[in-house]
Amino acid sequence: MTFPRWLAFLSAIVGSMVISLGMVLQKKGVAWFRWPGPKDAQYRRLRTVWFLGFGLNNLLSVFYFFALKAMSSAEVGATMGLNILFSAAFSAVLLKEPLSKRVITGSGAMVAFIVLANLSAPPYVPAVEPSLALISAFFAAPYALVGLAVGARRFLGLQGDAYAMAFAAAAGALEGFIIVLIKAMQATHGNDILRYAATPYLYMYLASSASLIAFMQVAYAHGRMTKAGPVLWGMQIVYPVVIAYAAFGAALVPAQALAFAGILACVVVIQSKRY
Numbered sequence: 001m002t003f004p005r006w007l008a009f010l011s012a013i014v015g016s017m018v019i020s021l022g023m024v025l026q027k028k029g030v031a032w033f034r035w036p037g038p039k040d041a042q043y044r045r046l047r048t049v050w051f052l053g054f055g056l057n058n059l060l061s062v063f064y065f066f067a068l069k070a071m072s073s074a075e076v077g078a079t080m081g082l083n084i085l086f087s088a089a090f091s092a093v094l095l096k097e098p099l100s101k102r103v104i105t106g107s108g109a110m111v112a113f114i115v116l117a118n119l120s121a122p123p124y125v126p127a128v129e130p131s132l133a134l135i136s137a138f139f140a141a142p143y144a145l146v147g148l149a150v151g152a153r154r155f156l157g158l159q160g161d162a163y164a165m166a167f168a169a170a171a172g173a174l175e176g177f178i179i180v181l182i183k184a185m186q187a188t189h190g191n192d193i194l195r196y197a198a199t200p201y202l203y204m205y206l207a208s209s210a211s212l213i214a215f216m217q218v219a220y221a222h223g224r225m226t227k228a229g230p231v232l233w234g235m236q237i238v239y240p241v242v243i244a245y246a247a248f249g250a251a252l253v254p255a256q257a258l259a260f261a262g263i264l265a266c267v268v269v270i271q272s273k274r275y
Contacts, residue, residue: 008070009118012079015063018056020086024094025053061205064182070124072250073183074260077176077240078117081110081263084233084270103270110266117259122251127187130247132200135184138177138243139204142170146215164223165231171215172235174208179240181205183248229271234264 029050035043067076085107091097149166152158158166181201189195196202219228241260244250 003066003069005070005124008067009079011063012067012071012076013082015060015067016080016082017086018063019060020083021090022053022056022059023083023087024090025056026050027053027091028094029053061178061182064179065186068179068183068186071118072121072124072127072244073179073248074241074244074250075117075121076179077237077244078260078263079114080176080179081114081233081237081267084267085110088270106266106270110263110270113259113262113266117256117263120253120255120259122253122256127183127248129187130184134247135180135201135204135243138180138239138247139208142173142177142215143211145173146170159222161223161227164219164221164228167215168219168223168228168232169235171212171219172232173239174212174215175232176236176239177243178205178208180243180247181208187248230268233267233271237264237267 029046029048029052032043032046032050035046037043064076067079071079088097088099088103088107092099145166149158149163153163181204184201185196185199185205188199188201216232219232237260245252
């Protein structure tokens with residue numbers, strides 16, 4: 001039975017909503033890490049809120065799994081650009097952060113580009129099993145970038161925003177790469193989830209999940225969000241798009257490629273002014 005495309009698209013949207021809510025809840029409850037006073041009811045409430053957000057973040061792969069049943073990794077990656085829209089909306093409601101006209105206008109344009117990307121998509125064809133060597137190269141690339149940044153910091157004095165942007169790019173690439181890994185496991189073993197453990201992709205997934213969290217912390221600690229944010233979100237979108245064309249032989253449709261470029265432009269415009 002063919003999985004309905006509309007249901008896959010809905011799964012991608014709901015997944016974006018869930019992870020955005022999780023991120024905002026973690027931000028709302030993060031004070032429990034540095035709680036100065038007694039571990040009272042307020043401390044326990046903040047801790048519960050943070051762990052609820054953490055749990056929601058870890059549900060994202062479930063939504064990826066169903067979205068990828070009828071969408072390419074490029075389309076799912078592009079749809080995840082909605083994270084910015086939902087994060088802004090939840091922040092306004094839960095954190096009382098104001099929504100600027102730039103965020104509202106940019107988010108509206110992004111939604112239009114995401115709709116175009118999906119309407120212009122060619123008929124869905126199940127992905128063929130990708131080259132392990134090619135996937136491994138894309139897996140290694142973000143770590144190589146981090147290695148170069150660390151080396152440049154030690155021997156060339158690289159620091160500040162430039163250093164942070166390298167780590168942000170690596171974190172964003174790995175976050176987008178997770179979409180590719182789920183697609184690769186589906187292409188290799190279909191819906192037989194228990195057999196995923198027999199592929200190297202599952203272990204790449206675990207390593208990517210842990211590494212991107214660490215890389216994000218380095219980026220946040222050493223640079224400004226106005227610089228690191230656009231790179232992080234941009235790479236999350238661009239990386240699975242590039243891999244979809246290189247590893248899965250996705251058809252290049254000019255209108256869809258234009259939509260991907262429009263989504264990326266909206267990310268840069270919105271994120272560069274949000275902090």
